Amino acid sequence: KRSWIEQFAEAGYRCVNVGKMHSYPYHTPLGFHERYVVENKDRYLEERFYFDEWDKALKARGLVKQQRELYRKRSDYQEALGAFDWELPEDMHPDFFVGDTATWWLDAYPKTEPLFLQIGFPGPHPPYDPIPRYTEPYLKKDLPLMEVTQEELDGLPEPLKGLRKHNHEVDHDSVVLDLEPSREQRHRQRAYYLANVTMIDEKIGEILNALEKHGYLENGIVVFCSDHGDCLTDHGHSQKWTMYDLITRVPMVVWAPGRFEGGRSIEGLCQHMDIGPALMEIAGLEVSKSLEAQSLLPALKGEPWTPREFVYAEQIKDAILTDTEFMSMIRSRDWKLVHFLGMDCGQLFNLCEDPDETNNLWDHPEALEIRRRLLDQLLEWHIDSQVKTHDWASEWR
DSSP states (O other), X not given: OOOTHHHHHHTTOEEEEXXXXXXXXXXXXXXXXXXXXXXXXXXXXXXGGOOOHHHHHHHHTTOOOOOHHHHTTSTTTTTSTTBOOOOSOGGGSHHHHHHHHHHHHHHHSOOOSOEEXXXXXXXXXXXXXXXXXXXHHHHTSOOOOOOOOHHHHHTSOHHHHHHHHHHHHSOGGGOOOOSSOOHHHHHHHHHHHHHHHHHHHHHHHHHHHHHXXXXXXXXOOEEEEOSXXXXXXXXXXXXXXXXXXXXXXXXXXXXXXXXXXXXXXXXXXXXXXXXXXXXXXXXXXOOOTTOOOOOOHHHHHTSOOOOBSOEEEEEEOOSSSOSOSEXXXXXXXXXXXXXXXXXSOEEEEETTTOTTOOSOOTTOGGGHHHHHHXXXXXXXXXXXXXXXXXXXXXXXX
16 A cells, blocks of 8 residues: 555645556555556456456447457467457557546546656557557568577576476466467567557557647656566567566656756666656655665756666566576676576576577586675675665554
């Protein structure tokens, strides 16, 4: 229930969420005055029985959602890699539905107070289900595909070998990972993914037009980012649950007409959360000392800014990553290390010489010293994080 969005609400902002946020329970307020929740396209098990705004709209139209139980009946299900045509009315596609709902809200709600609006598109999370007219141009293009060698697959740590096997046997999000997909299969999957991105891009344009029409951009900031990437069979993997840059290095675009100089690309490492305190500072809010994020505001302003020396990511054992208790990543500008709790295996990549992360140096004698330094820094970060955040919930204990 606690988030820094509550501070925006207390400061007089109208806080609205449209789409996916992955809070749990899904409808947790989190400081928002209004939530129009649209979660993953293909929820399964007990998650099927949370009916979000999209489910309700489909029901009102007398439509049955495209979903795993129906996809499984297709003759091409095992080979499709989660790529399927959207066959229902276009406006009922979840990404169109979220974009249109956001635009509807901007048009319908009177502008009476400052606005904090968060919009979460379900796509291009699988199933990769674009409207066919968006797919056709990409099917005709020569799309880049990373070569996956047997040497790379043989060198994977045991938990990632287990992840490949699991994703081949269990069709999470309607994706069956073919362990030896053809180039045609991989190209088709990538074309469907990119088509879904294009659909979202079109809806973002409509949202920006609505923001401009109602005067929000006269003193507004727009932040576009993604939560994670997708291997799309590169490295022999499906979806996320790995620590390759394909997953952890996400896009972020910040646009504020009249406030930040445009046309710049900012180099340097940052964490996803670092945009939070930047927005809070712009709004004149106090940033809690227990917040581990480091504000990006100096970088956005074009002022001197010190990037992070290291960034981190974590993944605990779940229903998909089943062969390790905990996976941690530490990344510097030049090196990346992936640690598996209680196991002798891991991953170590020299990002200067191997930006595609295909040559694992974990056991190479010449890399033992950098491995030790990164492991020591990972331990230091875990300890420092516990100390810094030890009393963040003290008000509610």
